[in-house]
Amino acid sequence: MSVAAGDALTLYGYWRSSAAYRVRIGLRLKGLAHTDVPVHLVRGGGEQRQPAYAARNPQRLVPTLLHGDIALTQSLAILEYLDEAWPDAPPLLPRDPLSRQRVRALAQLVACEIHPLNNLRVLQALEHDWHIDPAERERWVRRWIVEGFAAFETLLGQWSDGAGACIGDRPTIADCTLVPQVYNARRFGVDLAPYPKIRAVEAACLAMPAFDAARPELQPDAPGA
Numbered sequence: 001m002s003v004a005a006g007d008a009l010t011l012y013g014y015w016r017s018s019a020a021y022r023v024r025i026g027l028r029l030k031g032l033a034h035t036d037v038p039v040h041l042v043r044g045g046g047e048q049r050q051p052a053y054a055a056r057n058p059q060r061l062v063p064t065l066l067h068g069d070i071a072l073t074q075s076l077a078i079l080e081y082l083d084e085a086w087p088d089a090p091p092l093l094p095r096d097p098l099s100r101q102r103v104r105a106l107a108q109l110v111a112c113e114i115h116p117l118n119n120l121r122v123l124q125a126l127e128h129d130w131h132i133d134p135a136e137r138e139r140w141v142r143r144w145i146v147e148g149f150a151a152f153e154t155l156l157g158q159w160s161d162g163a164g165a166c167i168g169d170r171p172t173i174a175d176c177t178l179v180p181q182v183y184n185a186r187r188f189g190v191d192l193a194p195y196p197k198i199r200a201v202e203a204a205c206l207a208m209p210a211f212d213a214a215r216p217e218l219q220p221d222a223p224g225a
């Protein structure tokens, strides 16, 4: 298998998947054309669990980005790949080591500490194996978002210069990760009033065409799209 920068990009995702949403934003920030292939996470027990998809992504999670015939998994690793494979397109990471560390720390705060606890398979296990009712499952989701957002807000207070993005004035992998998590927080009824810095970053990002076009409700597989 080999790949060249000019090979086609195909994103396997789901309109409401926050991990796929991260990559949709990153592709647009880099100005990279791609084709979307919806993977329905619920219908028929979940298309992500079918053998054809699992052959590309053994974790049975979206997103998977095909670059030519190479399957790329894990949204943050995909975003860094895009940055490294297309160094001349707008960067998703700042240049200096300290800013890069902070961008990665914020992205991982969401992707490693909040999101995995609230993923579909976790909520399905709470429902089917532990018999937790819907209201309690939603309380579980909010609990981890609130704890993570409190830390994120504090870190923005220490690290952000308020120039629009999480770190600096250009969106990075941290913003690609935060904005989808805020969407998810709203979906589960989290009160965002205690996080003015997070809301300001979200508003600045959503005003940019790359973020706007990546919104879940605008994706071809969104209900009513």
Ligand SMILES: N[C@@H](CCC(=O)N[C@@H](CS)C(=O)NCC(=O)O)C(=O)O
Residues within 6 Å of the ligand: 016, 017, 018, 019, 020, 041, 046, 048, 060, 061, 062, 063, 073, 074, 075, 076, 111, 119, 120, 121, 122
């Ligand atoms: N760490 C992974 C997380 C991927 C992930 O959990 N994707 C979710 C949607 S946001 C999924 O495919 N869930 C399907 C399931 O739980 O069965 C990444 O960043 O790509």
